Amino acid sequence: MPRDTISDTDEAVILQAIQEAERNTSGEVRVHIEDTCEGEVLDRATQVFAYLNMHKTKLRNGVLFYVAMKSHKFAVLGDAGINAVVPKDFWVEINKVVIADFKQSKYADGLSKGIKMAGEQLKSYFPYAGDHSDINELSDDISFGSSLDENQK
Numbered sequence: 001m002p003r004d005t006i007s008d009t010d011e012a013v014i015l016q017a018i019q020e021a022e023r024n025t026s027g028e029v030r031v032h033i034e035d036t037c038e039g040e041v042l043d044r045a046t047q048v049f050a051y052l053n054m055h056k057t058k059l060r061n062g063v064l065f066y067v068a069m070k071s072h073k074f075a076v077l078g079d080a081g082i083n084a085v086v087p088k089d090f091w092v093e094i095n096k097v098v099i100a101d102f103k104q105s106k107y108a109d110g111l112s113k114g115i116k117m118a119g120e121q122l123k124s125y126f127p128y129a130g131d132h133s134d135i136n137e138l139s140d141d142i143s144f145g146s147s148l149d150e151n152q153k
Contacts, residue, residue: 005033005069005107006033006107006108006142009108010107010108011108011142013108013109013112014031014108014111014112014115014142015141015142016112017111017112017115017116017119018030018031018115020116020119021115021116021118021119021120021122022119022122023128024119024123024127024128025061025119025122025123025126025127025128026058026059026061026122026126026127026128027057027059027061027062027063027082027118027119027122027123027126028054028057028061028062028063029062029063029064029065029115029118029119029122030052030054030062030063030064030065030143031064031065031067031111031115031142031143032045032048032052032064032065032066032067032142032143032144032145033067033068033069033142033143033144033145034067034068034069034144034145035068035069035070035071035145036068036070036071036145037066037068037071037073038071041066041068041073041074041075042075042077044066044068044073044075045064045066045075045077046077048064048066048143049062049064049066049077049079052064052143054079055079055080057079057081059081059126060079060080060081060082061078061079061081061082061122061125061126062078062079062082063076063077063078063079063082063118063122064076064077064078065098065111065114065115065118067107067111068145069107072102074095074098074099074102075095076091076094076095076098076114076118077091078091078118081126082121082122082125082126085121085125086121086125090121093117094114094117094118095114097110097113097114097117098110098111098113098114101113
């Protein structure tokens with residue numbers, strides 16, 4: 001169960017990183033954690049991205065951090081709006097930072113660093129409008145594999 005690896009404290013740290021990243025941007029960040037990923041990690045991350053309706057943000061600027069704990073797989077996936085503006089190697093750099101902490105079992109630290117990096121880019125390209133049109137379009141809560149799989153049945 002992924003929740004066994006992510007403590008309540010870890011979850012709070014990750015949620016804080018999401019909220020900080022989203023504070024100065026219209027962009028949206030989600031984290032999904034599950035035990036296993038069969039097949040290609042980017043394929044699974046794309047499925048989760050769609051399931052979480054991340055492609056339905058107004059500016060197509062959602063970013064998903066996908067983790068399969070037991071399979072030791074990680075992917076960060078940006079929607080079309082953010083992909084069109086970030087440097088080509090941007091997601092690769094986030095991957096390196098996150099995985100370096102994961103290798104030391106510092107999951108919350110790795111995710112928080114990656115989320116903050118994504119938040120900086122989102123802030124640069126999709127700044128917070130500061131009016132009522134800029135709403136939190138997606139939940140900040142971490143989604144876990146078991147609830148996602150149950151909902152797919």
